[in-house]
Amino acid sequence: MSQLSVKHLLGIKDLTLKDIELILETATQFKEVINRPIKKVPSLRDVTIANVFFENSTRTRLSFELAQKRLSADTINFSAAASSVKKGETLLDTVNNILAMKVDMIVMRHASVGAPHFLSKHIKANIINAGDGTHEHPTQALLDSFSIKEKLGSVAGKKVCIFGDILHSRVALSNIFALKKQGAEVMVCGPATLIPKFIADLGVKVEFDLRKALLWCDVANVLRIQLERQTIKYFPTLREYAQYYGINKQLLDSLNKEIVIMHPGPINRGVELSSDVADSGHSIILDQVENGVAVRMAVMYLLAGNK
Amino acid sequence: MSKRIIIDNDLLQIMLDRLCQQLIESHDDFSNTVILALQPRGVATGLRIHKKLEKATKKKIDLGYLDATFFRDDFRRQAGPLRANATKVPFLIEGKRVILVDDVLYTGRTVRAAMDAMMAFGRPKDVELLVVIDRKYSRDIPIQPNYVGREVMCQESEKVVVDIKEIEDKKELIWLVKK
Structure with missing residues (x-):
């Protein structure tokens, strides 16, 4: 058994050297997977992931989405520009509404430093920080x-x-x-x-x-x-x-x-x-x-x- | 924890030779056959059998390592994920006869996952399974091996440890360990 010491990936600061090594070692095996004729594995077939982007992104978002598809996860995408955030909904309300639809993991980018840390204290899903302001990526x-x-x-x-x-x-x-x-x-x-x-x-x-x-x-x-x-x-x-x-x-x-x-x-x-x-x-x-x-x-x- | 030897070194060498003879009997010159050793514990057996077969047939035979970790059915059902090992299958198995090699066949779930994992490299003509130890009466799914070193009947509280090395060694043994 080999697992991370954290439940969320909020920043590198919280990871141990062992965590980093485990992620890089596992990534080596996934790199082989994405170079196969059939680039997909069924590991996350019962996992739903929401990509919540309050800030623009091309590479990171595409990369996350592709990674999710290669793992057979179900994904939904959300970008702040076309959402109720514009109508004045709070971050916690927005995310709780997404979670009410039975989402297991949130990938979030936000312009404010600490936004994913705040969320992690209030919700049950795993959170991955895809960039919070000038803080961590x-x-x-x-x-x-x-x-x-x-x-x-x-x-x-x-x-x-x-x-x-x-x-x-x-x-x-x-x-x-x-x-x-x-x-x-x-x-x-x-x-x-x-x-x-x-x-x-x-x-x-x-x-x-x-x-x-x-x-x-x-x-x-x-x-x-x-x-x-x-x-x-x-x-x-x-x-x-x-x-x-x-x-x-x-x-x-x-x-x-x-x-x-x-x-x-x-x-x-x-x-x-x-x-x-x-x-x-x-x-x-x-x-x-x-x-x-x-x-x-x-x-x-x-x-x-x-x- | 107690452990006893169930197969000693001499018998183990005879067993590996016999498995190779059986393979040659049904695969002729291996011109359309590939061997896939299951990571992590089938690799040493796979390497040994591969070497013996190449020596006996005087031909190059494809050998790959297959890791089924990402195809397991117990993901998110155990405390944590299993550590993934390297998959190295530098050839396509489309239309080939595939021999899967592992050390111990227990519930059959690893082999089921391996058959899923294998399909990423093509549609094989047929698939056979070789195991050193077949733990009888312990299957969760209907998977049976084609080539067996030894059938062993043991309890759930016991574990069979196959200590086969990548290069022939006098210390190679098979143990029955009481947990």
């Missing part, structure tokens, strides 16, 4: 670790640098927790205005010089500038940002070393990554997307498996 961090492990053999001892908008990034925070728990060295790099104060307290290095950070790392996880979350100006122009923090082929070639390039998507081509880097052999961006389905299958399988 646990499945993204798990699939990033899975992809690093697949490419480099292990996460422990590897040097991973996260570039860009650390301040607004839930991917960065979840990745820091996941990587540190697995024994990787972590650095963050970006303009000083986008690096949160006291982030070094999480045990990460801070670097403001792109070239120095690239020289240090084995893996570069490049994040998007989240203009939609920036209420004030953090840097003069995107063009200036691209000049100081954009990664291009010329720069990578001049370093004379192999760096694995990752990006959680969507990419702003020409800003944080140039096209020749995003599409190069160093980039594992599309592997991340494929691995996302396998990792989400593993998470839902393991959460649903607890009686």
